[in-house]
Amino acid sequence: MKTISVLSKKGGVGKTLTSIGVAQVLGEAGHTVALLDRDPEGTATSWAYNAQEAGTALPYRVVGPMQATTIxxxxxxxxxxxxxDKRTLQDTAKQSEVLLVPLLPGSGEVDRLEETVTALSEVTLPDGVQLGFVLNRLENDGVSRAMPDALAQLGYPVVAHVRKSVDYQRSFGGLIPGHLLAPFREALNELGVKA
Ligand SMILES: Nc1ncnc2c1ncn2[C@@H]1O[C@H](COP(=O)(O)OP(=O)(O)O)[C@@H](O)[C@H]1O
Ligand SMILES: [Mg+2]
Structure with missing residues (x-):
């Protein structure tokens, strides 16, 4: 089993979207996939619940911490x-082979990454752990275009570029449309995970 975690101290950056996107890519490729929702808000859990209610079969299972032993x-x-939630972030990171950190465009957003990076640096991560940053909600403006360089200067590897699209929002409770999955496939590819 390979554990891929999606982390950031910041909310609303696309952790759940990235988790769901990666789970869908791997599930559609024929792998058995479980998504562990460690967020008490339970957004990923609601996503799966809504899908089930709508009769949409997701190619992965979503479980909460209480059902973790049933995976x-x-x-x-x-x-x-x-x-x-630094404790959960660090506890999750320690048990993961791949770490994905989504962030939004904006210099303030880059500054705020430091909290996440510091939290990760305080724990012993598994040997060979892979870390990648997912640029999310990119638009056709200077702020978005400046992001790859800003991260490169900090030495933070960008493994995926996700455009801002209302279709991501609309996919809540269902499948992400195929043409919007490319960035998540890209992230896995970049980190050497065979989808
Ligand atoms: N690339 C995107 N384009 C449009 N909306 C997005 C995008 N990424 C995330 N969102 C929306 O932003 C909100 C926060 O995303 P979410 O994945 O729940 O973030 P987090 O889990 O980090 O809090 C959700 O409503 C989601 O649909
Ligand atoms: Mg979330």
Whole structure:
């Protein structure tokens, strides 16, 4: 089993979207996938619940911390995490082979990454852990265009570029449309995870 976690101290940056996107890519590729929702807000859990109510079959299972022991043998465990919870962030990171950190465009957003990076640096991560940043909600403006360079200067590897699209919002409770999955596939590719 490979554990891929999606982390940030900041809320609203796309942790749940990235978790769901990665889970869908891997699930559609035929792997067995469980998404562990460690956020008490339960956004990923609601996503799966709504999908079930609508009769949409998701190619992955979403479980809360209470059902973590029922996950069993899966190829991939994706962990979605809450914002503003350093303990859960660090605890999750320690048990992960791949860490994805989404962020939004804006210089303030880059500054705020430091909190997440510091939290990660305070714990011993598994040998060979892979870290990648997911640029989310990119638009056609100077702020978005400045992001890749800003991160490169800090030495933060960007593994995916996700455009701002209302279709991501609309996919809540269902499947993300195929053409919007490319960035999540890109992230896995960049980090050497075979989808
Ligand atoms: N690329 C995007 N384009 C449009 N809306 C987005 C995008 N990424 C996230 N959102 C929306 O922003 C909100 C926060 O995203 P979410 O994944 O729940 O963030 P987090 O889990 O980090 O709090 C959600 O309503 C989601 O639909
Ligand atoms: Mg979330």
């Amino acid at each position: 069993g043998a899966v190829d991939f465990l994706i962990v979605d995490t809450p914002p503003n």
